[in-house]
Amino acid sequence: MICFPNAKINLGLHVVSRRKDGYHNLETIFYPIGLKDALEIVPVVETGAKKPAGVPEFTASTGSTADNKPSPGKYRFFQTGIPIEGAPENNLVIKSLHLIATEKKLPEIDIHLLKKIPSGAGLGGGSSDAAFMLRLLNETFDLGYSKEELMLRAARLGADCPFFILNRPAFATGTGDELEPIELDLSNYMLLLVKPDIMVSTKEAYAMITPRKPDLPLREIIRKPPETWRELLKNDFEPPVFKKFPEICRIRQKLYEMGAVYASMSGSGSSVFGLFEEEPDWRGAFAGHFVWNSDKVGR
Numbered sequence: 001m002i003c004f005p006n007a008k009i010n011l012g013l014h015v016v017s018r019r020k021d022g023y024h025n026l027e028t029i030f031y032p033i034g035l036k037d038a039l040e041i042v043p044v045v046e047t048g049a050k051k052p053a054g055v056p057e058f059t060a061s062t063g064s065t066a067d068n069k070p071s072p073g074k075y076r077f078f079q080t081g082i083p084i085e086g087a088p089e090n091n092l093v094i095k096s097l098h099l100i101a102t103e104k105k106l107p108e109i110d111i112h113l114l115k116k117i118p119s120g121a122g123l124g125g126g127s128s129d130a131a132f133m134l135r136l137l138n139e140t141f142d143l144g145y146s147k148e149e150l151m152l153r154a155a156r157l158g159a160d161c162p163f164f165i166l167n168r169p170a171f172a173t174g175t176g177d178e179l180e181p182i183e184l185d186l187s188n189y190m191l192l193l194v195k196p197d198i199m200v201s202t203k204e205a206y207a208m209i210t211p212r213k214p215d216l217p218l219r220e221i222i223r224k225p226p227e228t229w230r231e232l233l234k235n236d237f238e239p240p241v242f243k244k245f246p247e248i249c250r251i252r253q254k255l256y257e258m259g260a261v262y263a264s265m266s267g268s269g270s271s272v273f274g275l276f277e278e279e280p281d282w283r284g285a286f287a288g289h290f291v292w293n294s295d296k297v298g299r
């Protein structure tokens, strides 16, 4: 079975307070977007033990036998597309698998991850893969977890993960795990997403912030038309991250110069998105950067 883990953007983000566990309470709006990875699991009985055709690299062997044949209850992990930092066994997809394997008996599987969502971008790419892996295992092997049970398990894998189980526009509080779906439709806007060649560590970004109560609650701002957001909707990560990486600030400025109704960094960066009423002339405008566009936000 195959699925397509999507990215998210944050519409406003207030870091409200520091918690005793070292994490932070925040307020943000999560909005799913159409930039997607592809994630497939195939029970080995269907593929035999051969390496799948067209996959250039065998990237992980944890749990496999020396000749790369999976042993019972084990897996093989194939990753293509954008390379992912770190050892394959630390991939969030594998962490999801391990989490479920502590509770349920799973057959041997081959896992294929095609990475299209850049990392260190504030787009939640790794978190989405983790959440979709939980969903995929649940559906493929009929494990019987409810959505709420999956969300609780997702929260153990990362603060952004529960959102991707819900995967619809939501107001988030707590560490990002308390989610309330909201009615918000941006499909009349075009989205332009720009990710410079800068990786922002989420942990470091939080360490640069002095938490504070927001001037205006996000819930109120988001009800106003996007044309008013430029003045009202703030991402608390922007000032410290812009100071450290002025190029990210320049990208936001450029998106406004190109006519964006609203432009902001997503999450802790480094990607920046702009909402447009009409498609701007963006081709060639961000040479050397990762650029993605969609004629309807959310599709």
Ligand SMILES: C[C@](O)(CO)[C@H](O)COP(=O)(O)OP(=O)(O)OC[C@H]1O[C@@H](n2ccc(N)nc2=O)[C@H](O)[C@@H]1O
Pocket (backbone or CB within 6 Å): 010, 022, 023, 024, 025, 026, 028, 122, 124, 127, 157, 158, 159, 160, 161, 174, 175, 176, 202, 203, 206, 267, 268
């Ligand atoms: C910036 C956001 O993307 C906004 O949606 C998220 O808050 C980040 O969520 P995430 O990447 O899933 O975060 P995790 O992988 O759970 O945590 C990475 C690090 O970020 C910090 N962290 C994360 C979430 C949070 N509410 N408070 C934190 O202080 C912690 O230092 C943690 O060690």
Ligand SMILES: Nc1ncnc2c1ncn2[C@@H]1O[C@H](COP(=O)(O)OP(=O)(O)OP(=O)(O)O)[C@@H](O)[C@H]1O
Pocket (backbone or CB within 6 Å): 084, 085, 086, 090, 091, 092, 093, 118, 119, 120, 121, 122, 123, 124, 125, 126, 127, 129, 130, 160, 200, 202, 267, 268, 269
């Ligand atoms: N499946 C995965 N895809 C991407 N990164 C992964 C994955 N599994 C583990 N990681 C690790 O997580 C780190 C952060 O990747 P991620 O794609 O979640 O970026 P992010 O933009 O920081 O996300 P967020 O919006 O949650 O802050 C990567 O540098 C990588 O080491």
